[in-house]
Amino acid sequence: xxxxxxxxxxxxxxxxxxxxxxxxxxxxxxxxxxxxxxxxxxxxxxxxxxxxxxxxxxxxxxxxxxxxxxxxxxxxxxxxxxxxxxxxxxxxxxxxxxxxxxxxxxxxxxxxxxxxxxxxxxxxxxxxxxxxxxxxxxxxxxxxxxxxxxxxxxxxxxxxxxxxxxxxxxxxxxxxxxxxxxxxxxxxxxxxxxxxxxxxxxxxxxxxxxxxxxxxxxxxxxxx
Numbered sequence: 001x002x003x004x005x006x007x008x009x010x011x012x013x014x015x016x017x018x019x020x021x022x023x024x025x026x027x028x029x030x031x032x033x034x035x036x037x038x039x040x041x042x043x044x045x046x047x048x049x050x051x052x053x054x055x056x057x058x059x060x061x062x063x064x065x066x067x068x069x070x071x072x073x074x075x076x077x078x079x080x081x082x083x084x085x086x087x088x089x090x091x092x093x094x095x096x097x098x099x100x101x102x103x104x105x106x107x108x109x110x111x112x113x114x115x116x117x118x119x120x121x122x123x124x125x126x127x128x129x130x131x132x133x134x135x136x137x138x139x140x141x142x143x144x145x146x147x148x149x150x151x152x153x154x155x156x157x158x159x160x161x162x163x164x165x166x167x168x169x170x171x172x173x174x175x176x177x178x179x180x181x182x183x184x185x186x187x188x189x190x191x192x193x194x195x196x197x198x199x200x201x202x203x204x205x206x207x208x209x210x211x212x213x214x215x216x217x218x219x220x221x222x223x224x
Contacts, residue, residue: 006200016056023047042162042223046122052110064103067123075116081106083134101129161224169212177208188216
């Protein structure tokens with residue numbers, strides 16, 4: 001089991017947000033440019049833990065041939081752009097934007113006078129030229145929600161061999177999985193393979209054995 005602590009990474013950012021970039025895959029960002037960040041898994045290539053300043057925003061910018069997943073942790077996010085302009089994302093909600101071949105423009109805005117917090121993940125599409133799309137999901141306490149990937153007949157998500165699940169478990173709840181994984185505990189603590197892991201830590205290992213030792217929120221990435 002390997003671990004990467006968020007707070008040991010440099011603080012970057014742009015526009016009205018600051019962020020720790022835990023995953024910056026060299027296949028996308030180039031070899032040796034981000035030595036403290038990890039490579040991804042499967043088609044998953046980027047993970048940032050970000051805070052928007054009060055009334056902060058990214059500014060309108062484009063994406064093409066990438067799937068962008070935003071996980072709200074604290075506060076709200078006002079979404080602007082060419083896909084579902086005007087949507088509001090609240091804490092415990094997840095936004096998935098597919099750029100596809102046509103691409104999209106977006107600006108994410110903190111509408112409030114306090115900082116908010118979100119995760120952003122990028123996944124390189126397995127098939128190029130797909131149409132752009134937009135989906136949202138809510139993650140309730142006591143559950144694990146698939147927000148990306150899985151078989152093609154799993155119509156609630158964009159199908160892919162790389163999967164992303166967002167979990168919100170109560171203390172003493174458990175979860176198991178097989179195969180290589182990355183898991184980021186962004187709120188709460190857990191035992192992973194019997195080892196205690198605090199919050200704001202990214203773990204890479206095989207065959208997940210997870211037990212929450214407090215209320216726990218996490219994002220789990222796996223690749224077939």
